[in-house]
Amino acid sequence: MNVLITSISGKVPLIQLVIDAMNRLHKEGKLFGGDVNKQCIGRYFVDYFWHMPLLQELSINEIVEYCHSHNIFAIIPTRNDELLYLARNEHFFENNGIKIMVSNLSSLEKTLNKLIFFKEGKKLGFPMIYTSESIDAVCADSFVVKECFGSGSKNIAVNVSKEEAVCRSKLLNSPIYQPFIDGEEYSIDVYVDKNGNSKGVIVRKRVLVVGGESQITQTVRNLELEELGKKVAESFELYGHVMFQVIVDKKGIPNIVECNPRFGGASTLSVAAGLDSFYWFLLESLGENLDAYPFNRSVRELTLIRYAKDMII
Structure with missing residues (x-):
């Protein structure tokens, strides 16, 4: 009963936690790690390394075939883009006996998009930080500007003036604005x-x-x-x-x-x-x-x- 972690990169602490969890199952199993970078650090901490193609070049059938040929019954994705990709095909994996640690597609689409997450959360009555695509809609003396998608901090600007926030937004693909708290x-x-x-x-x-x-x-x-x-x-x-x-x-x-x-x-x-x-x-x-x-x-x-x-x- 083997397990695959995708985009292992240098996520050694995560890998070690999965190994510990597998050992406590008291079942024979090997840990596979996949990444597009064949020189990634994580490859030295898994039992077997899979040099994966880029996501857009990888078909669902290829993943299923790889899992079947290596007796992999569960996949743990670690990157946001993979979550959406795998969730779109969760039922196909399920029908092929492969479990994935991923939320359903609708939930991911609501949470990975920060603007939609704000709007949906506000509808549900939760204390969401105000988020907008327009800086003029944000009432604040200081601002945060970041990408609408993804969790990375690349090009994020924190506690900046309105003028600087607008300037920094030009470095982003889909900028959103929030008040600095x-x-x-x-x-x-x-x-x-x-x-x-x-x-x-x-x-x-x-x-x-x-x-x-x-x-x-x-x-x-x-x-x-x-x-x-x-x-x-x-x-x-x-x-x-x-x-x-x-x-x-x-x-x-x-x-x-x-x-x-x-x-x-x-x-x-x-x-x-x-x-x-x-x-x-x-x-x-x-x-x-x-x-x-x-x-x-x-x-x-x-x-x-x-x-x-x-x-x-």
């Missing part, structure tokens, strides 16, 4: 099971952010944010591991900034704190009922510090 940054990790119920939630405080990713992050107990994460994840009918970014302003009011419907860069801390996402996904892929596997949150708050590490082979 001075406050505490949090990530909310949630696992939603196959029945659409939140299995567990962990709130992380983003202490040090570099290049859009947390380098130092701490777990915190915040019942309001925990409940908010659960409700948003369930209302958008997401599945698997999902993450929300939230800013709590000086008045203590949460502002939901965006959703990443997949495992995040520092979500490893949430797994350490009890959010057993990969283990739960593999169990569900094998037909297990997660009711028999409780969410046991760490009683102690944990801190994650990301750093470079050498490996000699």
